[in-house]
Amino acid sequence: MVRGLLRTSNLPHLQNLIKRDPVSYREEFLQQWNHYESIRQIFQINPAEQATHFRELVTFVSQVAKFYPAETSDFPSHLSSLLLGSYGSLPPDIRHSLIQNLVMLKNKGVVTSFELLKTLFPLLPRTTSSSLRAFIRRTILTDIKTANQRTRNHKLNRAVQAMLFGMIERGMSGAVLGDKGKLRNNPGAERSSDSGDEAMWAVVLTKELWKKGVWDDAKSVAIVASGCFHPVTKVQSASLHFFLGDDEESEGSEDESEDDTVDVKSLEHKREVKKKTRSGDKKMRKVLKAASKKRKRKGAGNTPNFPAIQLLHDPQSFGEKLYDLLQKYDARFSLDHRILVMQLLARVTALHQLTVLSFYTYALKYLTRHQLRVPAILAALAQSVHALTPPDALTPAIRKLAHEFVHPGVGPEVVAAGLNAIREICRRQPWAMEEDLLGDLITYGKSRDKGVMSAARGLLQLYREVNPGMLKRRERGKAASMGLAQGTQPAPFGYAEKPAVDIEGVVLLEDHLRTHGEDKPPSDENDWEGWELESASSDDSSDSGGWIDVESDGGDHLSVSDSEDEDKKSDGKLPPNEESSTDANRTSTLATTKILTPADFALINDLRLQAATKAVESGGGSAAKRKLASLEAAKKAADSSGPGDTPTFVSENDILGPRKKAKADYEERMASIARGREGREKFGSLKGKRKKETASSSTNREKARNKPIMMIMGSKGVRGKKKQSLREKQKRLRAHIDRAKKGHH
Numbered sequence: 001m002v003r004g005l006l007r008t009s010n011l012p013h014l015q016n017l018i019k020r021d022p023v024s025y026r027e028e029f030l031q032q033w034n035h036y037e038s039i040r041q042i043f044q045i046n047p048a049e050q051a052t053h054f055r056e057l058v059t060f061v062s063q064v065a066k067f068y069p070a071e072t073s074d075f076p077s078h079l080s081s082l083l084l085g086s087y088g089s090l091p092p093d094i095r096h097s098l099i100q101n102l103v104m105l106k107n108k109g110v111v112t113s114f115e116l117l118k119t120l121f122p123l124l125p126r127t128t129s130s131s132l133r134a135f136i137r138r139t140i141l142t143d144i145k146t147a148n149q150r151t152r153n154h155k156l157n158r159a160v161q162a163m164l165f166g167m168i169e170r171g172m173s174g175a176v177l178g179d180k181g182k183l184r185n186n187p188g189a190e191r192s193s194d195s196g197d198e199a200m201w202a203v204v205l206t207k208e209l210w211k212k213g214v215w216d217d218a219k220s221v222a223i224v225a226s227g228c229f230h231p232v233t234k235v236q237s238a239s240l241h242f243f244l245g246d247d248e249e250s251e252g253s254e255d256e257s258e259d260d261t262v263d264v265k266s267l268e269h270k271r272e273v274k275k276k277t278r279s280g281d282k283k284m285r286k287v288l289k290a291a292s293k294k295r296k297r298k299g300a301g302n303t304p305n306f307p308a309i310q311l312l313h314d315p316q317s318f319g320e321k322l323y324d325l326l327q328k329y330d331a332r333f334s335l336d337h338r339i340l341v342m343q344l345l346a347r348v349t350a351l352h353q354l355t356v357l358s359f360y361t362y363a364l365k366y367l368t369r370h371q372l373r374v375p376a377i378l379a380a381l382a383q384s385v386h387a388l389t390p391p392d393a394l395t396p397a398i399r400k401l402a403h404e405f406v407h408p409g410v411g412p413e414v415v416a417a418g419l420n421a422i423r424e425i426c427r428r429q430p431w432a433m434e435e436d437l438l439g440d441l442i443t444y445g446k447s448r449d450k451g452v453m454s455a456a457r458g459l460l461q462l463y464r465e466v467n468p469g470m471l472k473r474r475e476r477g478k479a480a481s482m483g484l485a486q487g488t489q490p491a492p493f494g495y496a497e498k499p500a501v502d503i504e505g506v507v508l509l510e511d512h513l514r515t516h517g518e519d520k521p522p523s524d525e526n527d528w529e530g531w532e533l534e535s536a537s538s539d540d541s542s543d544s545g546g547w548i549d550v551e552s553d554g555g556d557h558l559s560v561s562d563s564e565d566e567d568k569k570s571d572g573k574l575p576p577n578e579e580s581s582t583d584a585n586r587t588s589t590l591a592t593t594k595i596l597t598p599a600d601f602a603l604i605n606d607l608r609l610q611a612a613t614k615a616v617e618s619g620g621g622s623a624a625k626r627k628l629a630s631l632e633a634a635k636k637a638a639d640s641s642g643p644g645d646t647p648t649f650v651s652e653n654d655i656l657g658p659r660k661k662a663k664a665d666y667e668e669r670m671a672s673i674a675r676g677r678e679g680r681e682k683f684g685s686l687k688g689k690r691k692k693e694t695a696s697s698s699t700n701r702e703k704a705r706n707k708p709i710m711m712i713m714g715s716k717g718v719r720g721k722k723k724q725s726l727r728e729k730q731k732r733l734r735a736h737i738d739r740a741k742k743g744h745h
Contacts, residue, residue, distance in 0.1 A: 011060045022067035029064060033071060036061055040078065047089055055097045062101035066108045076102065076111045080119045087126055096132055099123070103139055113143050114159050121163055125197035140205060145214050161219050167202040168223065174231040178332025196232035203227040203238045210242075210308070221311040228344070229321060233337060240340045243347065245304045264288065264667070304347050304649065315352040319345055323356050339376050346384035347649075350428075353386045357393045360384075367400045369414045375652040378417065382424035383650040385432075391493060394432035398422055402437055412449035416657045419444065419455035423462055424650050430466040431493045438463060438470055451657045461626070466490055479623060502587045508607040509600060510590040605635060 014032070018025045036057040043054045058079070065072040079102050087095065099120070106116040120136050127133040144160060147153040174196075206223045209215040227239035267284055274280065312318050322345045326338060333341075342363070349356055366377045378401075385394060405418025419441060426433050444456035463470055467490045468480035476484070590596075612628040620627075664672065704712070712718055724732075 011056055015060055015063050018064045018067060022064070026068070029068060030071065032057065032060060033068075044082070044086070047086070047091060047094070051091055051094055055094055058097065058101055062104050065105060065110050069110075072110075076105055076115065079105075080115075083119060084122060087123065092129060092132075095127075096129075096135075099132070099136065106143070113147055113156055117143065117160055118163070121167065121201075122198075124201045137205070141208055141212070144209060145212060148214050157215065158219075161223060164202040164206060164223050165226070168199045168226050168230060168235075171196055171199050171230060171232065171235075172226075176231045176329050176332060177233070178329060179233040179237075179334050179337055180332060196230075196235060199227060199230050199232060199235045200238060203235055203242070207238070207242050216307070218311045218313060221308045222313055224308070225312060225318060229325060233333070237337060237340060240344050243305050243308055243344050244340070264291075306351065309348055309351050312348065312352075315348055316354050319348050319352075319354045319356050322348070323359050323362070327358075327362060335372055339373060339380065342377065342380040343383075346380040349384040350386050350649075353388050355388070355390075356384075357390065360393045360397055364397060364400055367397065368404050369410055369418075375417060375655045378421040378655045379424075379650045379652050382421055382428070382655070385425050385428040387428065388494070389429050389432075391429055391431040394425060394429055395434065398425060398432055398434075398437070402441065406441060406444070412447070412452050413656070413659070415444065415447075416449070416451035416455045417655050419452065419459060420655050420657045423455065423459045424654060426459070427462055427466075429493075430463065430490070433463070433470065435470045439472065442471075442475065451659060455657050477622075503591055503596075503604075505604040505608040506588045506590055506596075507586060508611060509604050510588045512603070512607055513590070605631070609635060 011032070014025065014028055018029055022029075036054075039050050039054050039057055042050055061072060061075055065075055079098050082090070083095070083098055083102075090098075102111070102116060102119060105111045106113060117140060120140055124133065124136055124140075127136060144156070147156050203224055206215070206220055210220055210224075224239045224242045227235050228243075230236055230239070267287065271280060271284055309315075322341055326333075326341045326345070330338065342359075345356065345359060348354060349359070360381070363377065363381050366374070367381075368374070371377065381397065401418050401422050405414050405421070407415075422433075422441065438459075442456055442460040444452050445460055447453045447456065460471070460475065464475075464477050464480045468476045468484060469490070471480075473481070594600075609628075609631045612624065612631050615624040616628050
């Protein structure tokens with residue numbers, strides 16, 4: 001081989017030779033390494049000089065650095081210090097090349113993941129190029145995900161989480177500016193330091209790793225929880241959305257307040273006017289698909305991130321800090337941001353049964369019918385109530401709701417919203433209602449408006465079940481009156497419900513399995529398929545060998561069917577199909593001999609629904625109908641939220657209640673028209689096609705003959721007849737007589 005070929009301009013060729021035989025070409029590499037050192041010093045003084053040659057040398061050294069670890073031991077630190085120290089003065093192509101080569105060194109094992117991430121994390125808030133920022137973000141997420149793919153890399157996770165904590169903590173000492181237009185008036189106020197963008201990226205990356213299932217521990221939740229109290233409002237908003245379950249993709253500093261509405265007609269018009277290309281069609285379909293998903297997500301609502309809320313450390317302190325934040329910066333925060341804080345405070349309070357009594361006093365000023373977004377505020381207020389909330393703290397709120405919303409001087413939608421809000425509060429704490437006020441509210445059950453009537457009757461039915469003693473005798477109903485006559489009293493405030501002794505509906509499953517034979521049906525072999533299981537890489541389940549089927553001891557099973565108290569008829573007798581079921585209090589032993597899978601629980605719900613349907617069909621009375629309605633509502637909620645999710649929560653639709661169907665938009669109308677045309681022939685006149693032997697259209701003379709007189713008064717033929725002379729009229733009449741004679745003969 002001619003050594004003259006091994007010049008600086010032949011670096012790719014030298015790189016190939018070194019990879020084949022690194023020992024033989026060590027001297028050539030040292031020459032290039034010395035050349036790199038000299039060029040690096042020149043480049044540090046003047047980055048614009050020798051930029052292209054420096055980039056080529058860096059790429060060459062990165063490719064062969066693993067063959068000469070002693071000589072290139074300081075090379076990764078050179079790249080990191082250059083990026084972190086002189087990032088703003090580097091040309092864009094040099095930045096991208098240095099980051100790519102640093103990632104290459106990690107892939108070749110020259111640097112560790114932590115050393116790479118320690119360099120990439122500070123670059124995210126400083127990068128102005130969207131493509132480079134996306135590359136850095138994707139590299140960080142992929143590297144952490146790959147490190148935790150087989151087993152949890154606790155050492156790396158702890159180090160990265162410590163860096164994320166530091167990124168948030170560095171800006172916690174700043175002043176809270178709020179989001180009511182002050183940032184727009186003074187755009188440089190929030191960006192006086194990189195702490196806001198740095199903290200934003202820490203929250204965004206943690207949310208992304210949680211969403212991908214890479215991190216699911218309490219430390220990840222603690223990172224986002226600390227972001228809820230960051231002085232920068234957009235960091236607070238991103239952290240609050242994480243706990244509330246909103247699927248908003250925060251892109252750091254990119255996601256300024258953009259209008260997410262998509263004008264479909266405008267897009268279609270642009271496609272008609274501009275040049276037709278496949279790439280343009282693909283982009284339009286992508287935009288329309290994303291807009292459709294966002295519209296459906298907004299319409300269906302978002303389920304709160306209950307696992308993250310459950311992993312909060314010291315929920316009571318977290319809730320109190322949220323309320324302090326809400327009260328202290330009430331004048332600086334916009335209404336939307338205040339509602340976000342109120343919603344999260346309500347979720348945490350309800351899930352952990354916290355006591356933040358000042359929140360109910362704070363919410364009183366928002367309980368007016370003219371308040372913007374009042375349904376969301378009412379939903380948050382109702383959600384924050386639980387069984388341990390003192391009734392005295394809720395009574396003023398119920399009085400204010402009744403005074404502002406429930407009276408004849410407002411519209412029926414306002415009355416329905418007020419009654420529904422009162423009902424949801426009293427459902428969680430029935431003792432907060434006053435007896436006189438309850439009597440006034442249930443009189444709206446005679447309203448002609450469907451929403452008001454349903455809301456008032458729902459409140460009446462609630463107190464028939466939980467505390468019928470607060471109702472007048474004629475309003476209690478037969479079942480409640482019989483219960484009071486037997487001495488049944490509601491549990492006082494502070495008393496816990498009786499502990500469950502059995503799984504509701506498991507007797508039905510036991511009877512179902514007995515009907516299909518003692519052995520497990522073949523369809524139950526894959527009961528766990530399609531359901532979320534514990535990750536095999538988690539610490540608690542890493543040594544697990546899977547589920548173990550516990551065989552039954554072969555004992556005799558009781559041949560009785562399930563019977564519930566709610567399915568009894570109003571006259572005190574059981575329905576005809578359950579007359580023989582006299583052991584309603586039987587405790588099943590199935591749960592002690594068999595591990596119930598998610599498929600078993602789904603089957604239990606279906607069996608309970610079938611039993612409730614049969615009870616209603618056989619005349620089970622109003623109690624059976626209510627039981628069936630509650631089971632159907634629970635099934636609908638489970639289908640919308642998915643298996644294993646937390647039950648439903650209070651939403652704005654629960655506050656608004658049933659309403660008239662909204663006017664359909666353009667897409668819905670066109671879809672309805674298309675459905676109506678299915679199976680129909682193409683529209684158009686069928687005259688002359690059905691009534692003739694040979695299909696043909698009508699002539700112009702036939703069409704003119706059937707036209708209304710007012711349509712042809714101004715035609716040329718009619719005007720010409722009016723101007724005819726006597727001689728012309730005689731000629732026309734003679735011609736008509738001649739034609740008539742010929743036709744007669």
